[in-house]
Amino acid sequence: MSTVNDSFKPAAPLLRYEDFSISFGSGRREKFAVSHLDLEIGVGERVALVGESGSGKTLTALAPLRLEPEGAKTAGRILWSGAKKSNQQSSNQAKAEPVDLLSLPMQDIRDIRGREIAMVFQEPMTALNPLFTIGNQIVEAVQVYQPLISKADCTSAAIDLLKKTGIPEPGKRFHSYPHQLSGGQRQRAMIAMALACKPRLLIADEPTTALDVSLRLQILDLLKELQEESKEDGGMAILLITHDLNLVKHFAQRVAVLNQGNLMEVGLTKQVFKHPENAYTKALVNSEPVRDLAPVMPLAPVLLKAENLSVSYPGTDSTGWFKKSPRHTVLRKVGFELKQGQTIGVIGESGSGKTTLGMAVLGLLGDSAAQITGDVDVLGTVWQKLKPVERRAMRSSLQVIFQDPFGSLSPRMNIMQIVSEGLDVHFPQLSAAERESRVLDILREVGMDRSALLRYPHEFSGGQRQRIAIARALILKPQILVLDEPTSALDVSIQKQVLALLTELQKKYNLAYLMISHDLAVIRAMSHEVMVLKEGRVVEFGDTETLIRHPRQSYTQELFAAAELT
Incomplete structure (x- = not known):
């Protein structure tokens, strides 16, 4: 991915916050989530909004679409200059008379949502309708933009969008429901829906949180390409909300830093990262996770062990009235030993089987259609052989932090x-x-x-x-903790604190962690050993520092290169 042009100059304003505030409560109990914000996004510009959790980033992003929570009070103005016009007027779109989105009737706001301003939400599982296929939901968005085209053309356009966002077998995934996709695939489907209407402004709230590092770069490259293609229609601007500062460096032309609802600093990305003026910004820029692991004791007991662990599900492809479709294998003969006081990091692309591995060792696949073979040994006991009452008693020793906190x-x-x-x-x-x-x-x-x-x-x-x-x-x-993307929803400064906390707890109580993450910087800081999964198979396994410095497999090399760890 190419870096941002240092000589970038902001274009004419497309969206402008003027003395914007959002608060909750009244009187002495009134609390400001965003206070007197002045910020603008230019036509065709890429702006990143960063800050700690609770700093007001998402509320700032929701306000133009009037999606702020019930009870929120807004003040100031949000001026929008991106109203879509006819083809004859398209060349003068940037000169459109701005309107204050906070004073528009809701009917007008509904016309703007999706068509002029689109949004990719942070948590795709709660944003997607579980009762409709991914394809139907994207087709619905396409029809909003082109209501007169045929159903077949809508379907073709939806499949093309899925293909552009990197979902494998887009024709097949078109018929999948949200629960049948991995977290990363659901996020990409959300991006496809948002792009269907070719908006003037795309607000992306943590759009790559659920994606592995290589796909993060692919998605951001895709957004750049679509932005280039949109120049004929006036140019699409992007407001990116993220805690991944590495992505901000490569993607955004300007960056704005929020802290407790206040705008601390705004400027060209390279300038802000190289020479931050505000003390808070300096702390944010220097918040990379720190590796401070205690060595694993030579005779440390094995707390969790997997041998030839395989997981498969019934196939979904129809092969005839009397034939069963082949089973879909998610994990293939995975084996490892997790010792007391040790952390094993599990990495791989979306759909590689990372979360399935975590659920299998937790014993949370027993009531599903999954077929499990091999053994999982927990604290010296074969997990599958325990009775429900016995397993429940052991769960205090084996806990989990899920990927989607909501x-x-x-x-x-x-x-x-x-x-x-x-x-x-x-x-x-x-x-x-x-x-x-x-x-x-x-x-x-x-x-x-x-x-x-x-x-x-x-x-x-x-x-x-x-x-x-x-x-x-x-x-x-607990003695064993399965961490399924434990910091995916955290910005870097809070991430650093949480990882430091987990490290201290591990040292104090000799905890064993099985850490599943897309963030290789987190894996490097927290893991004694790394397991690399691809299509359910272990392609590489070894000491973290050795594997990062000298990856043997081309797949591992590509992952680390994308994360800039090599």
């Missing part, structure tokens, strides 16, 4: 109930005061306080929800 946290439970739920099951003898004390202690360790106890998941940012999920897992002090 989907894994019950919306009907407050944070006190969510974090203490494991205590209620495994330590019922604790009094209410003791439970609350333990919950408060673990919340403080992950950077939260007492004010969170009676609030609900929807009241927190994505990063804050992930910290709550981490607290829920850690409160039982």
Whole structure:
């Protein structure tokens, strides 16, 4: 991927925030999530908005589409100059009279959504309709832009969009439901939907969070290509919200830094990264994860072991009335040993079987259509041979942090109930005061306080929800922790704190981690050994530093090169 042009000059404003604020509550209880923001995105420009969780990035992005949460109060103006016109007027689109999106009737805003301003949301599983296929949802978006074209042409356009976003077998995936795709594939489908209407502005809220590093670069390259193609129609601008500073360096022409709702710094990307003026920006730029692992003891016992572990699912292709379609194998004879105090990092492209491996060792595939062969040994016991009651008793020693914190946290439970739920099951003898004390202690360790106890998941940012999920897992002090993308929703500064916390807990309690991640910088900082998966097979396995410096397989070399670790 090419770097950003240092001589870039912003074009005419397309979207402009003027003294924009968003707050909750009233009177003395009024709290500003975004305060007096002045920021503009030019025609055809790429701007990145970065900052810590809860800094107001997503609220700033939602405001132009009037998607702010119920109870939010907005002030100031958001001026939009990108109204689509007829072909005869298209050459003068940049000169369109700006309108204040905050004062427009909702009917006018609905006409702008998708057609003029499109958005890729952070959590695709909650944004996609589970009752409709991916193809039907993209076709619906295509029909909004071209209502007179035939159904066959809509289908062809949707499949072409899936192909452009890098989904394998797009014709087949067209008929898949969201739950049948990996996290990365769902995110790419969301991007395809957003691009279907050829918007003037694409707001991308963490669009590559669920993608591995090579696909992140492919998606951003695709957005650049589509931006180039859009110049004939006036040029598409992109507002990128991300915690991945490496992507910001390569993608954005300008970067704006938010902290607690305040704009701290804005400027050309290279200038801000090389010579940050604000102290907060300096801390953000220097927030790469630090490797500070304790060595694994030579005689450390093996806590988790897999031998010839394979997982397959029934095939979905029809082969006739009386013939069964071949099974789809997700994992193929995977084996490893995880010792006390050790971290094994698992990497690979989306759909390579990483999350399936985690679910298999957790024993969470037993009630599905999955066929599992091989053995998983947990704390000296074959996991598959345990009775449900015996397995439940062992779950306090084997915990998990899921990839999607919003989907894994019950919306009907407050944070006190969510974090203490494991205590209620495994330590019922604790009094209410003791439970609350333990919950408060673990919340403080992950950077939260007492004010969170009676609030609900929807009241927190994505990063804050992930910290709550981490607290829920850690409160039982497990011996083994499966980390499925534990920092994917966190910005880099909070990520560094959480990884430092996990490292300290590992040193203190000799915890064993099976860490699944797309972020190779996180894998490098946290893992003693790395397992590389491709299409369900282990293609390389070894000491982290040795493997990163001297990868043997071309697939591994490509992964590390994309992450700029080699």
